[in-house]
Amino acid sequence: MPELPEVETTCRGIQSIIGCTLEHVIVRQKQLRWPVSQEIPSLKNIRILEVARRAKYILIYTTKGAFIIHLGMSGRLCVISNKLAPEKHDHLDFILNNGTLLRYTDPRRFGAVLWTKDEPLNFSLLAKLGPEPLSDAFNGQYLLQRAQNKKTTIKQLIMDQNIVVGIGNIYANEALFTANILPIRQSNTLTLAECKKLVLKIQTILKQAILQGGTTLRDFLSADGKPGYFSQKLFVYGREDEKCLCGTPLNSIRVGQRATVYCPSCQK
């Protein structure tokens, strides 16, 4: 489900938990990407102070520490009535004091629910992440510098969370299309002008997707159960058997084991 716009949508959708007291957490399945932190089942009556996003991680700050949550490929968070019975893949419930609970669902279990008493931004998984794509730190000069001396393709570079965070397979395909750059270009062949354009297109596409509530391909639903509408605006992703707007049939290849679609005419 989740690239930056979907995680941001989820984050905004669960803001109602701020100020609530977390009475306790029910863990039904602790076997996720990493085991659910051992301390979590014994947490009792702590106040939720803030909900924030860093990269594709959702951070829930409390008076005693912070939860670090990643949605993996198929994870979901939603705030619902505490009377709704859990289903097969509902792995954790965060029981709140106002009759609701925050439920974590994840069929493929590639996500993670971790706990730290310290500042979560210093947590090992978060410490070495690249800049946020919508921040000033992510600009053409920066991307050009990071693209030097690298043999990887430009698509793999922008999906590398140590270079820039938040971009996954959908938005990498879309941004490269709108920037007119071939996904398989070796990153060190990009000019400054191309880097600037790519940064701008990445930012534009992410902002648009956030406004639309993210992209729903199969099963993404925001915290209030609504789908995202950005899939209506995808130019190349998932359109491998169709033609580009210019009339040229789109090409479909694999780059770093990920489905990659591009227009051989519009992208150079």
Next chain:
DNA sequence: ATAATAACCTGAGGGC
């Protein structure tokens, strides 16, 4: 040190 690729899971969809 850097770059490919294998691995972690479940479910959906297509072909036979």
Next chain:
DNA sequence: TGCCCTCAGGTTATTA
């Protein structure tokens, strides 16, 4: 209907 194969918004661990 069922079985087998491939694929899926991600990221780390292992190998070359």
